[in-house]
Amino acid sequence: MTCEACREQVNYELAKLNGVIEFQTSYGKASSRVKFDKSKTSTDSIAAAINRIGYKVISQIVTINK
Numbered sequence: 001m002t003c004e005a006c007r008e009q010v011n012y013e014l015a016k017l018n019g020v021i022e023f024q025t026s027y028g029k030a031s032s033r034v035k036f037d038k039s040k041t042s043t044d045s046i047a048a049a050i051n052r053i054g055y056k057v058i059s060q061i062v063t064i065n066k
Helices: 004-016 043-052
Strands: 020-026 031-036
Touching (some): 004 031, 004 043, 031 043
Antiparallel strands (some): 020 031
16 A cells, blocks of 8 residues: 555445454555454455455454454
8 A cells, every 4th residue: 555545445445344343444554454243254355355456465463352
């Protein structure tokens, strides 16, 4: 990501995904933090949505909050 428009494009795609609860995308860090319901979506589905719009997800880190 190189600008605010890139960040907004990623956020737009994340917002459309069923099961995504909240997200925070930073173009400066070229990253997104996504809170999601694992019974409705997966990290692979989230990554695929981002990849479809021309960006490349290079790593996924999952943190489970209880």
